[in-house]
Amino acid sequence: MHRSPPWKQSLRSLLIAPLVAALVPGCGPGEAPPEPTPPAPPAQAARLTSAPTPTQLILEPEADTFVRDSSPNGNFGTNQNLNVDSRYAETYLRFNLSSIPAGSHIASVRLEALAHYGSAYGGDGSVYAHLVPNDTWSETGMTWNNRPAATGDRLGSWWLWYGSTSPLQMGVNASPRLRAPVQQALDSDQRISFRLSSPGYMTVYRSREYPVASERPKLVITYFAPGELPVNTDLQVVALYPMADAQVLSSSPTGNSGKAGSMTVDRTAAETFLRFGLGSVPSNAQVVAVSLVATSSAGDVTPGADGNVYTRLVSDNTWSESAITWNNKPTASSDDLGSWQLWNRAGQYTTQVGINSSPTLVEPVQEALGSDGMISFRLDSPGSRSVYDSREYSNTSARWPQLLVSYFVPPPCPTPTASTPAQVVLEPEADTNVQAATPNANYGTDQNLHVDSSKAETYLRFNLSSIPAGARIASVRLEALAYGGSSAGGDGSVYAHLVPDDTWSETGMTWNTRPPVNGSDLGSWWLWNPNTTPKPLQLGVNFDPKLKAPVQQALDSDGLISFRLMSPGYHTMYRSREYGVASERPRLVISYFEPGDPQVTSELQAASFFPVADASVLMSSPDANSGASMSLTVDRDGAETFLRFNLAALPPTAQVASVVLVTTSSGGDVTPGADHNVYTRWVPNNTWSETGLTWNTRPSTFSCELGSWQRNTSYTTQAGINASPKLVDPVRQALASDGLISFRLDSPGSRSVYDSREYSNTSAHWPRLIVYYSIPTATP
Numbered sequence: 001m002h003r004s005p006p007w008k009q010s011l012r013s014l015l016i017a018p019l020v021a022a023l024v025p026g027c028g029p030g031e032a033p034p035e036p037t038p039p040a041p042p043a044q045a046a047r048l049t050s051a052p053t054p055t056q057l058i059l060e061p062e063a064d065t066f067v068r069d070s071s072p073n074g075n076f077g078t079n080q081n082l083n084v085d086s087r088y089a090e091t092y093l094r095f096n097l098s099s100i101p102a103g104s105h106i107a108s109v110r111l112e113a114l115a116h117y118g119s120a121y122g123g124d125g126s127v128y129a130h131l132v133p134n135d136t137w138s139e140t141g142m143t144w145n146n147r148p149a150a151t152g153d154r155l156g157s158w159w160l161w162y163g164s165t166s167p168l169q170m171g172v173n174a175s176p177r178l179r180a181p182v183q184q185a186l187d188s189d190q191r192i193s194f195r196l197s198s199p200g201y202m203t204v205y206r207s208r209e210y211p212v213a214s215e216r217p218k219l220v221i222t223y224f225a226p227g228e229l230p231v232n233t234d235l236q237v238v239a240l241y242p243m244a245d246a247q248v249l250s251s252s253p254t255g256n257s258g259k260a261g262s263m264t265v266d267r268t269a270a271e272t273f274l275r276f277g278l279g280s281v282p283s284n285a286q287v288v289a290v291s292l293v294a295t296s297s298a299g300d301v302t303p304g305a306d307g308n309v310y311t312r313l314v315s316d317n318t319w320s321e322s323a324i325t326w327n328n329k330p331t332a333s334s335d336d337l338g339s340w341q342l343w344n345r346a347g348q349y350t351t352q353v354g355i356n357s358s359p360t361l362v363e364p365v366q367e368a369l370g371s372d373g374m375i376s377f378r379l380d381s382p383g384s385r386s387v388y389d390s391r392e393y394s395n396t397s398a399r400w401p402q403l404l405v406s407y408f409v410p411p412p413c414p415t416p417t418a419s420t421p422a423q424v425v426l427e428p429e430a431d432t433n434v435q436a437a438t439p440n441a442n443y444g445t446d447q448n449l450h451v452d453s454s455k456a457e458t459y460l461r462f463n464l465s466s467i468p469a470g471a472r473i474a475s476v477r478l479e480a481l482a483y484g485g486s487s488a489g490g491d492g493s494v495y496a497h498l499v500p501d502d503t504w505s506e507t508g509m510t511w512n513t514r515p516p517v518n519g520s521d522l523g524s525w526w527l528w529n530p531n532t533t534p535k536p537l538q539l540g541v542n543f544d545p546k547l548k549a550p551v552q553q554a555l556d557s558d559g560l561i562s563f564r565l566m567s568p569g570y571h572t573m574y575r576s577r578e579y580g581v582a583s584e585r586p587r588l589v590i591s592y593f594e595p596g597d598p599q600v601t602s603e604l605q606a607a608s609f610f611p612v613a614d615a616s617v618l619m620s621s622p623d624a625n626s627g628a629s630m631s632l633t634v635d636r637d638g639a640e641t642f643l644r645f646n647l648a649a650l651p652p653t654a655q656v657a658s659v660v661l662v663t664t665s666s667g668g669d670v671t672p673g674a675d676h677n678v679y680t681r682w683v684p685n686n687t688w689s690e691t692g693l694t695w696n697t698r699p700s701t702f703s704c705e706l707g708s709w710q711r712n713t714s715y716t717t718q719a720g721i722n723a724s725p726k727l728v729d730p731v732r733q734a735l736a737s738d739g740l741i742s743f744r745l746d747s748p749g750s751r752s753v754y755d756s757r758e759y760s761n762t763s764a765h766w767p768r769l770i771v772y773y774s775i776p777t778a779t780p
Contacts, residue, residue, distance in 0.1 A: 052229070053359045054107045054222040054289050054406075061208045061217055063094040063139035067147050077139040080210045082113070082217070084127055085202040092142065094135060094193040095219045097186050103226035105235050106186065107289040107406040108357070109178035111156075111194065112218045113205040115169045118162035123200030126157040126396060129173055131181050132193035150195040155181065159396040160203055160351055168215075169351035171205070174293050174404060176237035182221060183234055192219075222289060222357065229288065231408045236285075240403040241622060242391045243374070243696030244275040244321035248329050258321035261393045262297070265309055266385040273324060275317060275376040276403045277696045278369050282703030283684050285369065289406035290361035292377065294354045295399040296342055298387045305383025308339040311356050313364050314376035332378035337361050342386055354386070365405060373685070373700050375403075413704035418728035419599045421474040421591040421658055428577045428586055430461040430506035434514050444506040447579045449480070449586070451494050452571035459509065461502055461562040462588045464555050470595035472604055473555065474658040474772050475723060476547040478523075478563065480574040480586045481715075482538045485529040490569030492528070493762060495521040496542050498550050499562035517564050522546045526762040527572060527717055537584075538717035540574070543662050545606030545770050551590060552603060561588075591658065591723060600657050604772045611757045611767050612740075613644040613690035617698050627690035630759045632663075632767075634678055635751040636671070640744055642693060644686060645769045647731065648739040654773040656735065659727035661707075661743065663720040663754045664765040668711045674749025677708035680722050682730045683742035701744045706730065711752050720754065731771060741769075 065077040068089045076083075083089040093111075111129055130150035137148050156175020185192035206215040224235075246258040249270050257263075264270040274292075281287070292311055301307040312332035319330050338358020342349075368375035379388075389399040432444040435456045443450075450456035460478075478496055497517035504515050523544020529535055554561035575584040593600040615627040619638045632641040643661075650656075661680055670676040685699035707724025734741035745754075755765035 052224060052288070054224050056220065056222045056357075057100060059095045059097070059099075059219045059221065060213075061093045062096045063137075064092065064208050064217060065139050065142050066091040067142060067144040069144050072144040075140060075143055077142065078209060080207050082205040082207045083202070084196050084198050084205070086121060086198060086200055089202070090147065091196040091205065092132065092137065092147065092193060093196070093217055094137070094191060097182070097190040097192060097221075100186055100221065100223055101225050102186075104186065104223040105229055106179050106183040107222045107224060107235055108174070108237060108291060108404060109182045110172055110174040110220045110355075111178065112220065113171045113196070114215045115160050115171055115203045115205050117166045118160065118201060118203035120161050120163070120201050125161065125198060125201035126159045126398060127171060127196055127198045127201075127203060128157045129155040129178070130195045130197070131155060132195050135189060135191035135193050137193070148193070153177070155194070157398050159398045160201070161395070162201075162203070167350040168348055170349070170353055171203075172295075172353040174239070174291070174355070174402065176239050176404065179237045180234070224288070229408065231411065233408065233411070235288065235406050235408050237404060237406045238280040240276045240278065240280060240405065241397065241400050241696070242274045243277045243622070244319070245273065245390050245401060246321050246324050247272045248324060248326040250326050253326040256323055256325055258324065259392055261390055263388045263390045264385070265379045265381050265388070267302070267381060267383060271329065272379040272388065273314065273319065273329065273376065274379070274401055275319070275374060277698065278365070278373045278375065278405070279695070279698035279700055281369055281405050281407060281700055282409055283369065283700040284702050284704075285407040285409055287362050287366045287369065287405060287407045289357070289359075290365050291355055291357040291404040292361065293402045293404060294379070294388045296352045296354055296386045296388050297350055299342055299385050301384040307381065307384035308341050309354055309379055309381045309384065309386060310336040310339045311358075311361070312336055312378045312380065314378050317372060317374040317376050319376070330376070337364065337377070342384070354388070369700060409703040414729070416725040416729060418657065418725040419593060419597050420725045421593050423589065423591045424466055426462045426464070426466070426588045426590065427582075428460045429463045430504075431459065431577050431586060432506050432509050433458045434509060434511040436511050439511040442507060442510055444509065445578060447576050449565075449574040449576045450571070451565050451567045451574070453488065453567060453569060456571070457514065458565040458574065459499065459504065459514065459562065460565070460586055461504070461560060464551070464559045464561065464590075467555055467590065467592055468595055469555075471555065471592040472597070472600045473548050473552040474591040474593055474604060475543075475660050475770065476551050477541055477543040477589045477721070478547065479589065480540045480565070481584045482527050482540055482572045482574050484535040485527070485570060485572035487529050487570050492567060492570035493524040493526045493764060494540060494565055494567045494570075494572065495524045496547070497521055497564045497566070499564050502558065502560040502562050504562070522550065522563070524764050526764045527570070528761070529570070529572065536716040537714055539712075539715050539719065541719035541721075543660065543719065543721065543768070543770065545608050545772075548604070548606050548772070593657065600774065602774045602777075604657055604774055607650055607771050607773070609645045609647060609649070609769045609771070610763070611643045612646045613688070614642065614756050614767060615690050615693045616641045617693060617695040619695050622695040625691060625694055627693060628758060630756055631666070632754040632756045633751070634745050634747050634754075636747060636749060639751075640698065640746045641754065642683065642688065642698065642742060642744055643767055644688070644740060644742040646740055647735055647771065650735055650739075650771060650773065651775055652735070653775055654735065655776060656728055656732050656771055656773045658723065658725070658772045659731050660770040661722040661727060662768045662770065665711060665718050665720055665752045665754050667716060668713070668750060668752035670711070670713055671749040676747060676750035677710055678720055678745055678747045678750065678752060679705040679708045680724075680727070681705055681744045681746065683744050686738070686740040686742050688742070699742075706743070711750060720752070
């Protein structure tokens with residue numbers, strides 16, 4: 001009888017665990033309000049009890065050649081060399097993947113080529129790999145004039161430098177970006193082609209025709225065969241740079257080398273320490289493969305001695321890059337976690353790459369992911385010396401140490417337990433503006449609406465009859481699109497006020513006959529009009545929770561609600577309901593729960609929270625903190641934003657019904673054809689510091705998205721609004737624990753800039769978490 005492997009059995013509970021428990025039921029007759037049941041914590045990936053080991057396959061090209069612009073019709077397919085030379089020469093490689101079983105999951109990919117000559121002209125000397133979609137090219141027929149086109153983004157690179165000598169140097173590209181196209185090729189025609197090019201340097205490599213097999217190009221692939229993993233989706237791979245690295249020297253026992261561009265491992269004389277942050281790996285990920293990669297520039301081996309460079313776990317992650325010395329270095333484990341060996345051939349090699357892909361790395365990385373999100377290693381060798389480039393190496397980050405982590409996220413994502421409110425988008429049934437300069441004039445048929453200090457006001461009336469009687473209003477927002485104006489000074493906010501009298505006439509209202517408003521303002525928006533022509537389109541959005549109560553009251557009475565828009569300072573012009581483009585007209589967006597919804601049994605209350613901390617992190621500045629910045633950035637794989645809210649003001653018995661996350665964006669762009677949603681993800685760890693958060697220290701997130709928004713590229717100022725029911729369960733959980741909740745914003749295919757809580761012009765642009773809830777009451 002076939003039995004599942006132990007490591008699969010250990011995941012069964014993980015695959016079916018929900019995110020949190022269901023909503024607390026309401027009170028029955030004669031019952032006191034119950035204490036909320038703390039929701040179950042989100043499922044975390046269980047440690048693999050018997051991790052499968054991926055199979056490794058080393059492929060030589062089935063075809064390789066280079067092309068040169070100076071010989072546009074020449075073919076070099078039988079040459080023993082491959083040339084990459086600035087804009088003058090490119091190399092093409094094709095690999096046959098048919099020896100990998102169909103249906104396999106690619107875990108990692110690296111591309112290797114051995115250089116034996118070159119020159120560094122200047123500029124960017126990186127050798128970039130690009131995908132070549134057309135695999136039908138002929139090794140003996142390709143020329144500069146008929147070479148196939150490369151496509152897409154760069155798939156990683158290596159960097160080699162040649163001066164007056166010509167040592168052998170190994171170019172290794174282990175970028176995670178190689179994995180996806182190799183997986184796609186495996187699942188289609190089992191062929192994959194790459195182009196190698198460089199903007200700056202000239203390098204000559206061995207080709208597949210070279211007689212020494214060990215020096216030919218290689219594609220090294222690790223994979224899991226069908227059935228070895230309990231998922232049908234592709235694996236994900238991330239590359240992590242160190243958040244700290246340093247060597248320690250026995251000859252200088254109190255000296256620190258944390259800022260050096262190189263690190264040494266040298267028998268009993270030198271050891272190297274590395275610490276990685278796992279923030280790019282989801283907190284619920286199941287790690288299946290890990291590789292530690294380091295680029296070496298020099299070394300030697302004692303004849304007959306053990307020349308392996310061993311990786312050992314360092315359990316203490318508190319060591320400081322700028323303070324570690326031989327005397328105070330932390331203790332490492334006695335058992336190694338794998339090793340590599342670099343053979344220098346009496347000085348013939350310079351650049352080589354040490355790669356440790358031992359399966360013993362998986363368990364400590366999984367454990368670190370479930371604890372403080374950091375892992376430290378020590379490199380040592382009994383019988384060899386090797387010098388490695390550190391994270392301070394300034395020529396290229398391609399030579400920095402890397403920790404490559406392959407993982408999958410156990411399905412499925414939890415199903416929200418909260419009811420999903422219905423949404424209605426209403427245009428005004430009437431709108432107009434009135435102007436003090438023409439007190440008896442009516443502008444009800446105008447395509448424009450004006451708000452201008454004490455000179456002009458706008459009136460809007462909405463009909464709520466499409467919302468069922470007895471519905472519970474969950475959230476309200478008022479929107480208007482501005483296309484011009486001037487920022488004269490003073491308070492430029494545009495405030496909304498309730499107009500109790502709904503009988504005003506769109507074609508009869510004037511400045512002299514305008515109806516009065518009642519009560520304090522119901523929120524506002526703030527738009528800045530630059531001195532440019534034409535003015536940018538800007539979307540004014542008022543999502544203040546104070547809008548909810550009057551809309552609920554109007555729904556429960558005559559079904560009509562009117563607002564006045566006014567500003568103490570600025571002049572702004574908006575599209576009216578008469579404007580020809582429907583998407584640019586004013587709107588009242590209302591979410592509501594249907595009558596009889598069992599989870600919403602009384603009128604909802606609203607609470608609005610600004611962040612207690614917010615910050616962006618940038619991959620390009622992995623140690624920089626942006627916590628004091630007035631802006632927040634989300635930019636594909638280059639920037640993420642973190643937000644933390646304190647929900648302590650909510651009553652402990654609150655039954656949360658809906659949640660809305662709102663941000664204000666001032667700019668951005670999208671990659672055509674890419675997923676440009678801005679996703680919200682839950683961050684389980686609330687201990688991150690606004691003034692200490694960096695790309696390297698950022699916490700891991702729960703991989704399942706909690707809703708999203710998309711940016712309209714036609715507008716500058718606009719709001720990002722996520723009202724997904726998926727937000728409710730994490731908020732309920734936070735309310736039942738310490739009252740803190742953190743989110744990460746990220747996007748696969750867009751860049752957007754948001755105002756932070758440090759934005760000084762107006763708090764109306766700050767991020768905001770709005771929670772709608774009810775309080776159960778006892779029945780006498």
